[in-house]
Amino acid sequence: MSGTLHSSTTVGVEGRQATAPMKESCEHQADCLKRIQAILDGGASEAEKQHFKDHIDICKPCIDMYHLEKCIKEALQGKVEKKCCPDKIAAAIQAEITK
């Protein structure tokens, strides 16, 4: 699940100032985006987590991508209406299996 991987040690994304100079462009954007998504999905490998920790603080495009991906994921989880099953359907199922 998202969120669980991010301890306070991983974090230009959470506010700590990085000491290395910030990169304004990223030459591996497609790969970085995939890695960031895996991190947020909780499906990243150890190598991906390590790479993320080592690089996320110093690359501005990656920090921006991280925020955007996180925000979209949270919007999908929290804002999109979850439809509930009508009671009559649950009742119909029960009636059918006990027939």
Place this chain on the structure above:
Amino acid sequence: MTTMPEIMSDTQLQGYTDEQKYQVFNKEFMPHIDSMYNFAFRLTMDEDDANDLVQDTYLKAFRFISSFEQGTNAKAWLFRILKNSFINDYRKKSKEPAKVDYQDVETTYNSDEASETEHTTDLRFETVQDMIGDEVASALNSLPVDFRTVIILCDIEGFTYEEMAKILDIPIGTVRSRLHRARNLLKDKLKEYAASMGYNKNED
């Protein structure tokens, strides 16, 4: 796939008494009915079709309950049956609206090569934060069903890549690349939506 046996397998184990069947059904399956309905609704985009799909899925689950192993992931097992029922029974008659030029989308996003190319969007996270749920849902609904499916499973239902691979019968690598493509497409849709709603007006 040992934890998720083929639902249509004809080698039923006859492991449960009738009493146990009801018990397993009510304890393991019924608690997921709202998630199942939400999934069915997001696939079919129609309340009546979602009702039928959920009902059919639960009845199939009951019929083949002997192939469900207690203690394994009931939700993923049920989702897999629902997804298969959708593909087999509903997809052809699905009332999917022609909101997108399907052919165009498929051509652009469906080749594996396309997923490897650079995709940038200047969509800002603040813009997404300002959107309401219906706007995000519209963008999601406008995606072709295969892309919509992976986003629903991952982001709305919180399945792991491994669970998704089992539900969809595809390798984990394909789950990841399909999600990646789906999200690129979703961002394009959100951006179009934001532009049409004037969300990005005063930005540099």
